[in-house]
Amino acid sequence: xxxxxxxxDEVYRQILESIHHGTPPAGSRVRDSDLxxxxxxxxxxxxxxxxxxxxxxxxEADMGRGFRVPPLAAGEIAETGQxxxxxxxxxxxxxxxxxxxxxxxxxxxxxxxxxxxxxxxRCADLEDEWHGTLLEGCPNRRLLDLIVSLRQVLxxxxxxxxxxxxxxxxxxxxxxxIIDALRDGDRKAAHLVFAQQxxxxxxxxxxxxxx
Amino acid sequence: xxxxxxxxDEVYRQILESIHHGTPPAGSRVRDSDLxxxxxxxxxxxxxxxxxxxxxxxxEADMGRGFRVPPLAAGEIAETGQxxxxxxxxxxxxxxxxxxxxxxxxxxxxxxxxxxxxxxxRCADLEDEWHGTLLEGCPNRRLLDLIVSLRQVLxxxxxxxxxxxxxxxxxxxxxxxIIDALRDGDRKAAHLVFAQQxxxxxxxxxxxxxx
DNA sequence: ATACAGCATATCGTATACAGAATACTCTAT
DNA sequence: ATAGAGTATTCTGTATACGATATGCTGTAT
Numbered sequence: 001x002x003x004x005x006x007x008x009d010e011v012y013r014q015i016l017e018s019i020h021h022g023t024p025p026a027g028s029r030v031r032d033s034d035l036x037x038x039x040x041x042x043x044x045x046x047x048x049x050x051x052x053x054x055x056x057x058x059x060e061a062d063m064g065r066g067f068r069v070p071p072l073a074a075g076e077i078a079e080t081g082q083x084x085x086x087x088x089x090x091x092x093x094x095x096x097x098x099x100x101x102x103x104x105x106x107x108x109x110x111x112x113x114x115x116x117x118x119x120x121x122r123c124a125d126l127e128d129e130w131h132g133t134l135l136e137g138c139p140n141r142r143l144l145d146l147i148v149s150l151r152q153v154l155x156x157x158x159x160x161x162x163x164x165x166x167x168x169x170x171x172x173x174x175x176x177x178i179i180d181a182l183r184d185g186d187r188k189a190a191h192l193v194f195a196q197q198x199x200x201x202x203x204x205x206x207x208x209x210x211x
Numbered sequence: 212x213x214x215x216x217x218x219x220d221e222v223y224r225q226i227l228e229s230i231h232h233g234t235p236p237a238g239s240r241v242r243d244s245d246l247x248x249x250x251x252x253x254x255x256x257x258x259x260x261x262x263x264x265x266x267x268x269x270x271e272a273d274m275g276r277g278f279r280v281p282p283l284a285a286g287e288i289a290e291t292g293q294x295x296x297x298x299x300x301x302x303x304x305x306x307x308x309x310x311x312x313x314x315x316x317x318x319x320x321x322x323x324x325x326x327x328x329x330x331x332x333r334c335a336d337l338e339d340e341w342h343g344t345l346l347e348g349c350p351n352r353r354l355l356d357l358i359v360s361l362r363q364v365l366x367x368x369x370x371x372x373x374x375x376x377x378x379x380x381x382x383x384x385x386x387x388x389i390i391d392a393l394r395d396g397d398r399k400a401a402h403l404v405f406a407q408q409x410x411x412x413x414x415x416x417x418x419x420x421x422x
Numbered sequence: 423a424t425a426c427a428g429c430a431t432a433t434c435g436t437a438t439a440c441a442g443a444a445t446a447c448t449c450t451a452t
Numbered sequence: 453a454t455a456g457a458g459t460a461t462t463c464t465g466t467a468t469a470c471g472a473t474a475t476g477c478t479g480t481a482t
Contacts, residue, residue: 004274004275005274006274008262047259048258048259048262051219051259051262051263052262052263052266055263055266057353063214063215063216063217064215076353078351079351079352079353079354080353082301082305082351082354083298083301083351083353083354083357086297086298086301087294087297087298090293090294090297094293140289140290140293140294141290142268142287142290142291142294143290143293143294146294146357
């Protein structure tokens with residue numbers, strides 16, 4: 001069973017990756033013809049990807065003025081964080097079980113996370129992967145899709161933060177606490193730590209973004 | 212200060228309205244050239260609108276096969292309902308206050324709702340307006356945007372339901388209970404009734420959709 | 423030096439063109 | 453009459469073209 005993938009999807013991924021690496025930097029314009037030339041495709045799929053990115057909040061679009069990477073705004077962290085924290089908590093609650101195999105994979109990601117030094121984007125990637133793995137058992141696929149797309153917004157801040165403070169690695173301690181609670185079958189505790197970690201993470205990002 | 216609006220936005224609205232009225236019916240294909248001809252614009256803005264609608268879950272897009280109105284599926288009601296109920300509850304909690312003026316407007320919408328007979332789409336419109344008005348004070352604009360776009364998915368089911376059972380009007384009783392609780396400053400009670408009403412609504416829709 | 427008018431250029435939003443894949447159609451063989 | 457191969461047509465995804473608006477530059481006046 002073969003299936004062709006739309007160009008716009010690949011273009012979407014490429015642009016997103018660039019933005020996470022900070023190119024172009026926050027505040028700058030994004031010219032569709034530039035991207036089309038760089039990626040070797042026409043403007044059409046590029047614009048489709050840009051339109052999608054601006055619906056998702058990763059880009060801004062002003063009529064007649066094209067697209068731009070919005071400046072980092074502390075307020076956006078809180079807005080998106082509230083939503084994402086709520087939705088990920090919901091996904092956690094909806095997940096029927098956490099088989100040992102999944103918990104092991106979570107531990108493996110944490111170990112990689114601890115070994116990752118210096119590469120902010122890679123670090124943020126792993127953090128994303130951890131959350132994705134934790135929630136992958138949630139049967140509500142639409143919810144998972146929504147979470148993934150919302151996460152792109154926060155990822156921009158997380159990457160910028162990690163680059164800026166040049167922190168060598170994210171702490172995996174709260175991760176481990178959640179894994180332990182789930183292994184013991186203590187959903188309530190897991191939920192609590194998870195929500196608390198979310199709050200802390202958002203506060204940390206916000207404190208940084210507010211200078 | 213004048214601002215031109217992108218064609219794709221107007222096209223988006225038109226298509227959405229059609230779908231809510233049940234044309235084209237669930238299951239049928241949507242040809243961009245048809246719409247372009249009918250609306251008197253080119254395929255470009257039409258495709259942009261269709262792409263957006265399929266990202267939002269109102270349409271389906273298969274590569275090489277274009278777009279279609281997905282068949283009504285009971286599972287989708289539960290999936291979207293879980294998300295939307297959670298997010299609207301969040302928005303309710305985040306709203307700092309409910310001035311008397313807003314509560315009066317809610318009452319006015321309810322009265323219109325009671326007088327609306329037979330027009331399913333109009334009825335669903337008013338139900339939407341009620342929720343929109345209830346939550347308009349929430350300072351998290353991104354959350355409100357997200358809620359609006361998610362609501363489009365459920366609206367398709369609500370419209371179809373109202374058309375099918377030919378119910379003359381939605382009950383505004385739970386609405387009134389929420390308004391009363393808010394007037395008394397009893398947020399907890401309001402939250403409770405709200406969440407409960409959500410559950411009941413979803414169950415009702417789902418029971419209908421499952422035949 | 424600064425601010426502004428006027429022109430040149432770039433870039434956007436939309437329309438159209440084109441190639442290839444999917445669907446519909448026809449004709450034949452059973 | 454039905455099923456299936458082969459062809460014609462439609463429609464999609466992507467590329468290109470075009471007109472209009474926004475942006476940037478140059479020169480001049482203050």
